[in-house]
Amino acid sequence: MSSEIMSAYWATPPIARTLATAIFVTSVLLRVKLIPGYWIYFHEHFLFMLPPQVWRLATNFLVAGPGLGIIMDPYFTFQYLRQLETANPKFLRREDLIWYLVTVGGLTILISRAIMGSGFFFLGGLIIALAYTANQDQRGVQTNFLFFTVPAQAVPYCMLGITVLIDPPSIWVEISGLLAAHLYDFLTRLWPEFGGGPNLLATPRFVSWLIKTPRILQRRYGTAVSPPTARATGGSTGASEGPVLPDSWKTRGSGHRLGGS
Template identity: 65%
Template sequence: MSSEIMDAYWAAPAMARTLATAIVVTSIAVHAGLVSYTWFYFTEDTLLRLPPQIWRLATNFFLSGPKLGIVMDPYFAYQYLKQLETNNPKFQRKEDVLWYLMTVGGLIILLNRAFLGGAFFLDGLILALAYTAHQDQRVVKANFFFFTVPAQSIPYCMLIASLLMNPAAIPLQITGLVAAHLHDFLSRLWPEFGGGRNILSTPGFVSYLVQTPRVLQRGYGTAIRPTGAATSGSSTGASTGPVLPDSWKTRGSGQRLGGE
């Protein structure tokens, strides 16, 4: 049984699996008092320290709310990121999804630090993922709790749910919606309909990050991949994979609910 679970885990899309796992592990550790949240939050001064604590650009998206948030946040983060990673024509390559996370995450941080403050921004990222995953599904229906709604309305249903259950989450969620809108405008709408240039095209260094290294370390030796061999981010011996939940709030500004 445990073997089947692990096989399913490693078979899940890599980025969705990794994000969900990071949220679960970080949230349980922090809420159980095993580690301090001060290792994960983001503020500008953390980048000015020596050495710069650049990991906080990512870890501020790893802390969910307590209790049900530990289940819901990673679940929805996984579900929406999985759709982008496996079933979205806008993202043809793994590096395109990674660059999306980097740019949208950066926009969420900038918007919050400029206008709202706060130090943890997972709710904004989840709503951004929900918007991007559903924005082109005009004739598709999706489930939102006990209701069946047009898929494109899922992000707005989340905002309504937050209005009823946790209004403090809404400002942070809106920054995620704005970031996702801005990413779509700069990367698709402006180049296609405005005649402009895609200033958010995936840079080469991101492609390099997701490529399989030419030298592969094994338990029984070293294998040298031929120079001309094609490489891809999903050929690392372990498959890709997903798992887990979505949101509410116990810190910063915001939290949210929703699901498809």
């Protein structure tokens, strides 16, 4: 039985599996006081210490909300990331999805701390951003949110509404995440397509070098075929690489979210 569970676990998409597991394990260790919250929360002054505590840029996203948040946050994180990792043409390569997490997470921190002056843990903002990205192209599709059926693109705003009711102080972190997702979409899709400009948040080459995705990636949850590069096609076809598509989730805590899809 345990071997079947582990086989099912390892068969899941790796990025979604890794992040959801990290959130759950970190949150449990924090609750049982095996690690202090002081080690992982974010504040900009830690970045100017010697040596700079840069790990806080990542660890602040690994703390689930109180109560059922310890289960729901990792679950919904996994659900949305799984949909982006396996069914969204914008993220055909693993490095593109990882760069999305880096840029949207960074924008969430920047907006929340620099503009709104709030937040030490930002998982709630990342969850809202994932929900927006996963549902933005699902116009006309109906999905379940708690006990209601709503248009898929309305899910992030329903999540904000629940936050206003059950944890008002967290609303600013989640609004920051929503703004970060909007900004990412504008800079990577709307501006290049309708403004004629470049993709301002394109995945850097060093990220692609660090995380190499095979040309054809066979996996138990699907097959991904990365678009050929100009070098691979001889650079004369004029073909360009492509991206975009999604799904839904939610939960709550010090900047987290609760809901259903």
